[in-house]
Amino acid sequence: MRSAKDFFAPLAVGAPDPVREVPARPSRMIHFFDPSNPKMAAKVPDLVGTVDVLLGNLEDAVKADNKEAARRGLVDIAKVTDVGEHTQLWTRVNALDSPWVLDDLTTLVTEIGDRLDVVMVPKVQGPEDIHYVDRLLAQLEARAGLRRPILVHAILETARGMANVEEIAGASPRMQGISLGPADLAADRRMKTTRVGGGHPGYLVRQDPTDGDVQGPRATYQQDLWHYTIARMVDACAMHGILPYYGPFGDIQDVVACEDQFRNAFLLGCVGTWTLHPVQIAIAKKVFSPSAHDVAHARRVKEAMGDGTGAVMLDGKMEDDASLKQCLVILELADRLSANDPELAALYAPAEGDGPA
Numbered sequence: 001m002r003s004a005k006d007f008f009a010p011l012a013v014g015a016p017d018p019v020r021e022v023p024a025r026p027s028r029m030i031h032f033f034d035p036s037n038p039k040m041a042a043k044v045p046d047l048v049g050t051v052d053v054l055l056g057n058l059e060d061a062v063k064a065d066n067k068e069a070a071r072r073g074l075v076d077i078a079k080v081t082d083v084g085e086h087t088q089l090w091t092r093v094n095a096l097d098s099p100w101v102l103d104d105l106t107t108l109v110t111e112i113g114d115r116l117d118v119v120m121v122p123k124v125q126g127p128e129d130i131h132y133v134d135r136l137l138a139q140l141e142a143r144a145g146l147r148r149p150i151l152v153h154a155i156l157e158t159a160r161g162m163a164n165v166e167e168i169a170g171a172s173p174r175m176q177g178i179s180l181g182p183a184d185l186a187a188d189r190r191m192k193t194t195r196v197g198g199g200h201p202g203y204l205v206r207q208d209p210t211d212g213d214v215q216g217p218r219a220t221y222q223q224d225l226w227h228y229t230i231a232r233m234v235d236a237c238a239m240h241g242i243l244p245y246y247g248p249f250g251d252i253q254d255v256v257a258c259e260d261q262f263r264n265a266f267l268l269g270c271v272g273t274w275t276l277h278p279v280q281i282a283i284a285k286k287v288f289s290p291s292a293h294d295v296a297h298a299r300r301v302k303e304a305m306g307d308g309t310g311a312v313m314l315d316g317k318m319e320d321d322a323s324l325k326q327c328l329v330i331l332e333l334a335d336r337l338s339a340n341d342p343e344l345a346a347l348y349a350p351a352e353g354d355g356p357a
């Protein structure tokens with residue numbers, strides 16, 4: 001076991017000091033692209049500034065024959081693209097047991113380490129996987145002379161990873177966040193779904209029969225397959241001061257259910273989601289930015305609560321320290337998003353009579 005005193009020391013001589021807090025930058029949508037796909041790669045410059053995170057994906061969804069082209073493509077894109085202040089550049093490397101990951105990490109850190117904010121690691125099984133990546137990144141950063149550490153994001157997509165999620169979240173000061181990987185997780189758990197995220201019509205509860213008539217009409221209510229998993233992931237992340245994310249929603253055409261799935265995750269505490277196709281970007285932006293109504297309400301509660309203690313009635317509801325704290329979460333998010341986005345700043349601006357911001 002490492003001593004707590006060692007936790008913030010670099011893991012290699014000459015590597016940058018670990019961060020103490022996850023940088024507070026918006027990451028509502030982590031937009032995936034395949035750097036070996038010329039059409040997608042051509043869209044990257046236009047996506048800069050419209051997404052919070054651009055992620056060059058090297059893992060699943062990139063054909064085995066294209067793994068090296070994807071790695072090389074990402075290096076080329078990172079070298080020529082100015083992602084500006086408001087878009088981060090991330091990558092998803094291949095799994096730690098794959099034949100590609102060592103070259104992924106070595107090449108990317110050496111050639112574009114100064115441009116990469118976060119490395120997403122798939123199929124993380126436990127803290128030992130994070131420790132391995134942590135040390136390797138430190139060695140590569142030292143050799144490349146990097147001045148700031150590259151952060152690590154784990155995908156929760158195995159039953160063992162799920163069982164170890166708290167230890168994964170706290171495994172290193174490099175940990176930036178965790179995403180749900182519903183497709184691989186479903187396979188690993190031997191769930192009987194055949195989809196990439198979202199619900200299933202067979203996972204439901206049925207209304208009790210009326211007067212014992214089991215053949216009569218009864219309403220059914222589809223249930224959320226991912227509730228337990230997301231909630232546990234959110235708790236693990238909150239406990240360790242890192243950020244939770246929903247992952248992929250594979251039914252690109254079903255923008256309605258996509259929005260619902262994203263919103264469930266947002267309400268449970270996630271800060272963002274993956275976007276796999278351009279059509280999902282606006283959905284993620286809408287869902288993971290608080291509504292003007294919620295911001296205005298939060299501001300009214302803050303105003304009504306004065307010094308933040310005690311209890312008051314507002315619109316027939318009791319507000320106290322705890323509801324104020326929830327409102328402050330919304331206001332802090334709105335402030336952070338407004339700083340980068342004049343449209344949101346205007347949307348959230350206090351209306352006449354709203355009280356101070």
Ligand SMILES: CC(=O)SCCNC(=O)CCNC(=O)[C@H](O)C(C)(C)COP(=O)(O)OP(=O)(O)OC[C@H]1O[C@@H](n2cnc3c(N)ncnc32)[C@H](O)[C@@H]1OP(=O)(O)O
Nearest residue numbers: 032033039040043057060061183196248252275276277278
């Ligand atoms: C379980 C997991 O691991 S999920 C994560 C891994 N999966 C991914 O990363 C998937 C990424 N997305 C994709 O591969 C694609 O969006 C697909 C395969 C889902 C759909 O692709 P297409 O059939 O080409 O979609 P469509 O025809 O609607 O695309 C419209 C345009 O948007 C482009 N486009 C599609 N997806 C993206 C994207 N993620 N980023 C940028 N551009 C994109 C297409 O190249 C096409 O360009 P064109 O107008 O120049 O022809």
Ligand SMILES: O=CC(=O)O
Nearest residue numbers: 157181182183184
């Ligand atoms: O990688 C993501 C998943 O759902 O699997």
Ligand SMILES: [Mg+2]
Nearest residue numbers: 060157181184
């Ligand atoms: Mg996966």
